[in-house]
Amino acid sequence: MLTVDNLEKTYDSGDKALKGVSFEVSGNEIVAIIGPSGAGKSTLVRSINRLTEPTGGRVSLDDTEVTGLDKSALRDVRRDMGMIFQEFNLVERLTVMENILSGRLGYLSTWNAFRRNFPPEDIKRAREILSRVNLEGVENNRADELSGGQRQRVGIARAVIQRPKILLADEPTSALDPDTSREVMSLLTDIAHEDDIPIIINIHEVDLAVDYADRIIGLSDGEIVFNGPPDDLDQAARDEIYRGGESIADREEPSAGSSTGSDDVIAERGD
Amino acid sequence: MSNSTDSWSRFDRRERLLRFFGLLAGLVILVAAWRAMEVNYGYAVTAPRELADLFGRMYPPNVGYSREIVGPLLETINISILGTALAIVMAIPVAFLGASNTSPNKPAYLLGKFIISFTRSVNVIIWALIFVVIFGPGALAGVLAISIRSIGFTAKLIAEAIEEIDRGSVEAITAAGASPIDVLIYSIVPQIKPAFISVATLRWDINVRASTIIGFVGAGGIGVPLQTEINYFNWEAVLTILISILGLVLISEAISAYLRKKVM
Numbered sequence: 001m002l003t004v005d006n007l008e009k010t011y012d013s014g015d016k017a018l019k020g021v022s023f024e025v026s027g028n029e030i031v032a033i034i035g036p037s038g039a040g041k042s043t044l045v046r047s048i049n050r051l052t053e054p055t056g057g058r059v060s061l062d063d064t065e066v067t068g069l070d071k072s073a074l075r076d077v078r079r080d081m082g083m084i085f086q087e088f089n090l091v092e093r094l095t096v097m098e099n100i101l102s103g104r105l106g107y108l109s110t111w112n113a114f115r116r117n118f119p120p121e122d123i124k125r126a127r128e129i130l131s132r133v134n135l136e137g138v139e140n141n142r143a144d145e146l147s148g149g150q151r152q153r154v155g156i157a158r159a160v161i162q163r164p165k166i167l168l169a170d171e172p173t174s175a176l177d178p179d180t181s182r183e184v185m186s187l188l189t190d191i192a193h194e195d196d197i198p199i200i201i202n203i204h205e206v207d208l209a210v211d212y213a214d215r216i217i218g219l220s221d222g223e224i225v226f227n228g229p230p231d232d233l234d235q236a237a238r239d240e241i242y243r244g245g246e247s248i249a250d251r252e253e254p255s256a257g258s259s260t261g262s263d264d265v266i267a268e269r270g271d
Numbered sequence: 272m273s274n275s276t277d278s279w280s281r282f283d284r285r286e287r288l289l290r291f292f293g294l295l296a297g298l299v300i301l302v303a304a305w306r307a308m309e310v311n312y313g314y315a316v317t318a319p320r321e322l323a324d325l326f327g328r329m330y331p332p333n334v335g336y337s338r339e340i341v342g343p344l345l346e347t348i349n350i351s352i353l354g355t356a357l358a359i360v361m362a363i364p365v366a367f368l369g370a371s372n373t374s375p376n377k378p379a380y381l382l383g384k385f386i387i388s389f390t391r392s393v394n395v396i397i398w399a400l401i402f403v404v405i406f407g408p409g410a411l412a413g414v415l416a417i418s419i420r421s422i423g424f425t426a427k428l429i430a431e432a433i434e435e436i437d438r439g440s441v442e443a444i445t446a447a448g449a450s451p452i453d454v455l456i457y458s459i460v461p462q463i464k465p466a467f468i469s470v471a472t473l474r475w476d477i478n479v480r481a482s483t484i485i486g487f488v489g490a491g492g493i494g495v496p497l498q499t500e501i502n503y504f505n506w507e508a509v510l511t512i513l514i515s516i517l518g519l520v521l522i523s524e525a526i527s528a529y530l531r532k533k534v535m
Binding site: 087089106 | 437439440442443444445446447448449450452453456457458461462464465
């Protein structure tokens, strides 16, 4: 179980990105974090594994308090958190297999990492995951030879091979076309159910969040303004998240499948 | 700037004056430097005749002598290869110190930058003189001179490649719980590999040329017989050596260009 308690982040520039955010995630729940650009979605997800160092509050995974760990203990707890990125963040010049296996580096000695000497069970598991994410046959291709959707599946495989207790996904579909986005989202939901781990997905496509998430957290200006099942995300809740409660009676309603263009217009208000 | 709407000038009055005096100062320095050299124009007049004379004494090249320079030529190649290899070994840690994103702290960064500038700013002949004094004449002094001189160049270009890497995969591998060294091996090294090979071969190419002249101060290679033959006025042998150097440089340049093209 992941517990986020009163988490705060103030950047050196003085921007308050998170103003005391608290929530819990457990089981195999899929939690989508939505909100306008600049609301602090990315900061929130990155603060959980301390890629961004929070300036206040606590994050705990099961009984381990992540905030406050020293570097070596932080590395150990990061092995239990898989992360998926918007731009995939693969090592472009390495093969698919090497990229997937890099998820096991936290368990490997430096000498074995240098020699690419992974234990047989890691390699066996990498092959299983390759077929699970539907990438058989490309394991020896270089990552930069793949399409965007394939690369994101490599990114997912790299996170899954960690055997994490939780997955964090930072805008995993933003660089993908709508069809590929849906493929990636259903792959993530399958993983949550099969591996019985929760996933926190930071996403800006509200319709994707509604379709795939078990719970939605709405973030606005560094604060949680909505936390509930997708069915409860009515127009008033959307107004609260995206327009600070202001009604949009005379504006076009962002219907399901709305283009990112209209989201961007809305996002400007949230900044 | 003018207040009227229909006139416009790139510089205002003050800037124009500054530019004028800047140009004037430049010309004055140029003329003063020229005069300070006290050039003997008499030599310039006789230069074409001297050149023809030199050529006459050089031609034809001494073909029989070419067998004697095989050894020194091989030594030149060896000096360039060993010197470059040694330079790379020393330059890699310096590069990581001198790259802002991998340097552990500010003093280490400044140390890296200092080594880069210092080794670069001293000419290879001066390094060769120093090492000939320390280790005596011969190829060892040459190898050390070439390698020390090359650290700055190699480290600077590798450091720039390190600074230009994509941070994304560094972050991803860090997020998986990998140590900074694992990140180095798995994310940074693959990304700088092309730049590394290109820098190493380019420097080797430069070092082949440098290895041909360090023999003038006794640091081994083809420069040693070249200087000897010049001192004995064996101009036909000198031409043989010059032709062999030209051939060597062309070959090394071709190899280095091919390798650099290959890794891009």
